[in-house]
Amino acid sequence: MAALIEAIDVKRKTLFEHEDIPYYCMEADVSSPTARGGQTLVRLKMRNLLTNAVFEKSFKAGEKFKEPDLETVEATYLYGDADGYHFLDQQSFETLTLTEGMVGNALDFLIDGLLIQLNKYNGNPIGLELPIFVDLTVTQTEPGLSGSSQSGSVTKVATLETGLEIRVPLFIKEGEKVKVSTETREFAGRA
Incomplete structure (x- = not known):
């Protein structure tokens, strides 16, 4: 079983899973209560790794999150067509397809044979990271x-x-x- 992360321990750049969706923490702010018996809250600015949507949400300090099943693999860009953008996993030699939404602004840099880092969640491709x-x-x-x-x-x-x-x-x-x-x-x- 994956380790659990308490909301109070989530810091900037932490990856966590909330309601079966992987998130990346962009900012974390802990607010301690002023009244007796009040609860410590953690306000997180987080990015949904599936949709890239950014939003803020508050959690109780003791709430727990799972570590997401994220994996990064090297892949080479092959081509794009009506089905999406196709990449060759350099380890398994499997062809992985990303939608235009998953690729986003990276389209301006994709050329045949470009080596990129492909992000997978639960074994499925969700996005990519370009070289510098x-x-x-x-x-x-x-x-x-x-x-x-x-x-x-x-x-x-x-x-x-x-x-x-x-x-x-x-x-x-x-x-x-x-x-x-x-x-x-x-x-x-x-x-």
Whole structure:
């Protein structure tokens, strides 16, 4: 049986299960009672790992939560179609499918063969984590000015192979690979 976690012990970044749904704790605030006989309450800001919905809820300090059956596996992006987005589990070589809602904004970075971390709950895929940087090819951009001395501070718009548009320095040309931060969605250097 999975270990139980008391509400008072839930801290920031804790994973727990409430009403058969896995949650990630974003903030925890303990409020002690001022009156005698009052109960200590724990207010949690939590994210539902299945829907990504964020909300706050208060619990009594003694309430218990189960540890969720979460697992992270390495997977490679294969392709997307009407059924969803397909990934190859690197351990079991099983094809796992995520819906567009599960993939979310990661679509801007998914290219064939990209290695990602796939999250599973009770053995079923529920979401993914991208690497910090992804190398993408520039498919369209304006020609830069040759001999520009301010090449580091002046930028132009570039469209990448996934359709994502970012700002790049003037010296970047079509066909070049660039390193893009998946967190900030900004140019991070040549690949």
